[in-house]
Amino acid sequence: MTSNVATVAAALQIADSAVREVRAGELLLDVNTVALRVAADRIVSGLDGRLFSLFASDERSTTGRFLVHHLWLLPRLRTFLRVTAPVDPAKSSFPSITTTHTAANWFEREVMDVFGLKPEGHPNPTRVALHDDWPDGVWTLRKDFADNTEVPRVPGDFHPFRPVTGEGVFQVPVGPVHAGVIEPGHFRFGVAGEPVLYLQLRLFYVHKGTEKRFERLPWRHGLLLAESISGDTAVGHSLAYAHAIERLAGVTVPARARGLRVVLLELERIYNHTADIGAIATDVAFTVPASRAQALREGLVRLQDQLFGTRLLRGTIALGGVKRDLSPEACDVLGAHLRVFEREFDDLITLLIDAGTFTDRVDGTGILSNQAARDLGIVGIAARASGVDGDLRRDHPHDAYDGLRFEVPIEDGGDVRARLMVRAREVEQSLVILHQVLRAMPDSPLAAPIPKELPARSSALGWAEAWRGPCTHWIATDDRGEIARVKVTDPSFLNWPGLVHAVPGNIVPDFPVINKSFNLSYSGNDR
Amino acid sequence: MFRIISKSLKTGVLTEVSPPAAQASFGFPVIDFRRCTACEECVRSCPTGAIYAEAPEPGRTTLSLSYASCIQCRECVNGCPEQAIGVSTDVEIAAYNRQQLEQTASFDIDPATGRNAFRQVEVQPGPSLSESAARLRARIRGRLGRSLHVRQVDAGSCNACELEITATMNPFYDLERFGIHLVASPRHADLLLVTGPVTRNMEIALRRTYEAAPEPRVVVAVGACGCSGGIFGEGTYAAVGGVDRVLPVDVYIPGCPPRPQAILNGLLVAMGVREARVRAVQK
Numbered sequence: 044m045t046s047n048v049a050t051v052a053a054a055l056q057i058a059d060s061a062v063r064e065v066r067a068g069e070l071l072l073d074v075n076t077v078a079l080r081v082a083a084d085r086i087v088s089g090l091d092g093r094l095f096s097l098f099a100s101d102e103r104s105t106t107g108r109f110l111v112h113h114l115w116l117l118p119r120l121r122t123f124l125r126v127t128a129p130v131d132p133a134k135s136s137f138p139s140i141t142t143t144h145t146a147a148n149w150f151e152r153e154v155m156d157v158f159g160l161k162p163e164g165h166p167n168p169t170r171v172a173l174h175d176d177w178p179d180g181v182w183t184l185r186k187d188f189a190d191n192t193e194v195p196r197v198p199g200d201f202h203p204f205r206p207v208t209g210e211g212v213f214q215v216p217v218g219p220v221h222a223g224v225i226e227p228g229h230f231r232f233g234v235a236g237e238p239v240l241y242l243q244l245r246l247f248y249v250h251k252g253t254e255k256r257f258e259r260l261p262w263r264h265g266l267l268l269a270e271s272i273s274g275d276t277a278v279g280h281s282l283a284y285a286h287a288i289e290r291l292a293g294v295t296v297p298a299r300a301r302g303l304r305v306v307l308l309e310l311e312r313i314y315n316h317t318a319d320i321g322a323i324a325t326d327v328a329f330t331v332p333a334s335r336a337q338a339l340r341e342g343l344v345r346l347q348d349q350l351f352g353t354r355l356l357r358g359t360i361a362l363g364g365v366k367r368d369l370s371p372e373a374c375d376v377l378g379a380h381l382r383v384f385e386r387e388f389d390d391l392i393t394l395l396i397d398a399g400t401f402t403d404r405v406d407g408t409g410i411l412s413n414q415a416a417r418d419l420g421i422v423g424i425a426a427r428a429s430g431v432d433g434d435l436r437r438d439h440p441h442d443a444y445d446g447l448r449f450e451v452p453i454e455d456g457g458d459v460r461a462r463l464m465v466r467a468r469e470v471e472q473s474l475v476i477l478h479q480v481l482r483a484m485p486d487s488p489l490a491a492p493i494p495k496e497l498p499a500r501s502s503a504l505g506w507a508e509a510w511r512g513p514c515t516h517w518i519a520t521d522d523r524g525e526i527a528r529v530k531v532t533d534p535s536f537l538n539w540p541g542l543v544h545a546v547p548g549n550i551v552p553d554f555p556v557i558n559k560s561f562n563l564s565y566s567g568n569d570r
Numbered sequence: 571m572f573r574i575i576s577k578s579l580k581t582g583v584l585t586e587v588s589p590p591a592a593q594a595s596f597g598f599p600v601i602d603f604r605r606c607t608a609c610e611e612c613v614r615s616c617p618t619g620a621i622y623a624e625a626p627e628p629g630r631t632t633l634s635l636s637y638a639s640c641i642q643c644r645e646c647v648n649g650c651p652e653q654a655i656g657v658s659t660d661v662e663i664a665a666y667n668r669q670q671l672e673q674t675a676s677f678d679i680d681p682a683t684g685r686n687a688f689r690q691v692e693v694q695p696g697p698s699l700s701e702s703a704a705r706l707r708a709r710i711r712g713r714l715g716r717s718l719h720v721r722q723v724d725a726g727s728c729n730a731c732e733l734e735i736t737a738t739m740n741p742f743y744d745l746e747r748f749g750i751h752l753v754a755s756p757r758h759a760d761l762l763l764v765t766g767p768v769t770r771n772m773e774i775a776l777r778r779t780y781e782a783a784p785e786p787r788v789v790v791a792v793g794a795c796g797c798s799g800g801i802f803g804e805g806t807y808a809a810v811g812g813v814d815r816v817l818p819v820d821v822y823i824p825g826c827p828p829r830p831q832a833i834l835n836g837l838l839v840a841m842g843v844r845e846a847r848v849r850a851v852q853k
Contacts, residue, residue, distance in 0.1 A: 183807055183808070224739075249769055273729060274729040
């Protein structure tokens with residue numbers, strides 16, 4: 044693996060000794076603040092790096108500095124690279140990379156909001172995480188900010204949305220309380236008659252202070268909080284959290300648990316994809332397949348309840364393994380259910396794509412171009428539907444994925460249909476994966492013992508390719524081995540800007556189906 | 571077209587006469603206080619403080635379990651050294667206030683050995699279930715009949731509660747046959763179905779939604795977060811906490827997330843059709 048270190052050092056034109064491999068698949072490079080931009084440029088041009096996260100941490104108690112972290116995925120080298128740079132509290136600013144690397148946009152503004160560190164050279168340094176009624180100078184993730192601080196509301200005007208002018212041109216405000224059973228967020232459409240000119244978002248309505256909460260809870264309980272980052276991704280996020288803790292503690296997960304984790308993650312993928320396909324049908328008023336999809340999803344969720352005692356797969360992942368086993372009979376029950384499901388699912392997809400009334404609504408609707416997806420750093424199903432290849436299960440395998448054969452479906456259309464078809468083909472692949480795992484479930488304990496204490500002043504990255512896309516958790520400990528910082532990146536945070544680019548040019552009535560085809564998590568984004 | 575009709579006919583009716591309570595393999599923890607020694611192992615294992623101990627006077631200790639904050643993680647069940655905590659299969663739990671979801675037992679501390687001996691299960695202060703039910707019925711009497719229009723408000727949830735609320739509308743549970751409709755505007759709603767630890771950023775929107783709804787505007791809090799703030803806590807800079815910190819709540823539906831049949835049950839309680847039940851029956 045030292046070849047990775049050399050490759051990275053060569054691409055960045057620095058000495059080999061500057062790059063350290065802290066753990067398998069996790070490279071670390073400390074630079075000074077001015078070198079951040081050059082490093083970012085060279086990582087993208089020389090290593091095809093993709094920005095996966097960008098965040099800060101408050102290290103003032105130990106080094107007297109803040110740290111800014113750029114987390115890159117290097118697909119060719121099958122490794123992550125974290126670039127860190129110290130930030131002087133007296134200056135409280137760091138160089139922005141947003142003008143050249145658009146994916147950094149929201150991340151840098153979030154660092155500004157919650158750490159009070161200014162991204163120098165950011166083209167639009169306005170708030171993203173804090174709403175307008177938050178006072179200035181409230182930096183919630185700094186260590187000297189207590190989580191029970193009462194933050195006063197500041198009266199005054201909300202910062203204006205971009206105005207539209209002209210005859211027949213007007214704005215349509217939607218939310219935060221929506222018409223359906225969905226999460227809150229505010230959408231502002233600028234429209235000329237039916238067609239949308241632009242879409243602006245205001246999110247963070249469900250900001251619950253989750254990252255701060257992790258710092259208050261014992262790390263063993265953090266696993267349960269991770270399940271509540273986004274309720275539909277309970278396995279994905281708890282798995283990413285568990286991976287990070289296990290890497291910190293140097294624990295190897297037993298083979299059976301690795302297999303069962305794959306089963307859980309794939310079941311989560313199938314039930315969510317099925318529900319989404321039904322919801323896309325609902326949003327174009329095609330009720331028969333919508334109802335079929337709901338029934339199929341409920342069948343899966345009930346099976347999960349029967350097998351694991353939980354409908355939405357909560358409380359199944361343990362630190363070091365899994366909490367629930369599957370007996371050989373349970374494996375047979377699951378396998379038999381999946382075979383019936385497969386036939387029914389095929390029927391469902393045929394019902395949909397054979398209906399001209401349906402394809403009329405989804406073909407060419409809400410196109411996210413390949414170029415836009417690349418520039419914005421879109422990940423997961425939304426990226427794969429716009430022809431951007433990438434899947435952590437194949438490229439940076441976790442759990443038992445290394446030994447499994449499966450394909451990563453790619454579609455080129457970038458429209459609602461492409462996102463629907465990526466889901467449909469991923470369900471097929473998930474079934475292939477599940478049958479492989481169920482056929483050869485290894486025998487081993489369900490979980491490896493986890494030490495009583497985590498190493499002090501250490502950090503590790505955990506990741507999992509959940510159904511929506513990659514979830515990453517970066518966990519750092521303080522000098523007592525308790526949690527000092529957890530940075531959670533949900534794929535939604537990277538993908539919301541994609542929706543903004545996919546909507547303009549479409550008509551307002553098509554917005555719900557475009558939004559559903561992305562199905563991004565508000566809670567995962569806002570945390 | 572032919573394929574659609576044939577699929578509909580082949581599928582038939584999926585709706586269940588009564589939502590199957592038996593299939594729930596885990597409802598809530600049930601403490602057998604007679605076997606409990608108040609060692610407080612469960613207090614330490616509970617991530618949300620749903621189980622807590624207090625010392626009301628010297629020589630006395632109490633142990634309380636509140637379903638309002640229970641996220642059904644089963645840590646207490648697995649961690650109890652006396653195996654005094656069992657699981658219930660019962661999920662159709664609802665209450666008219668937070669206290670009704672709580673159970674407290676007191677223990678005498680033996681000064682010689684320091685061991686705790688079970689004394690009694692305390693009576694919760696506040697109105698009984700039937701008193702609360704009568705009060706709610708009086709408030710909504712004649713106004714709702716058998717029709718209920720519901721506006722769902724996510725005031726900070728992780729979206730798991732939304733998944734289960736959506737499930738109540740699927741062909742198996744078919745909420746609409748009970749006369750319950752989810753409507754798009756609070757102006758059309760008799761009832762607000764509120765989830766989440768109310769966040770600071772949703773507090774104003776939630777109040778406005780409530781003000782937009784016509785009387786008697788029943789409020790139902792859904793999920794551990796809606797009932798108590800859940801794992802996100804109460805009174806943090808970002809989360810206000812349970813819905814009752816912001817609005818008067820008529821019915822609480824605990825669970826993380828509550829299952830569809832629990833949500834259905836809670837809505838029927840809010841309509842005055844059923845009376846709430848707060849004690850889970852142990853398996």
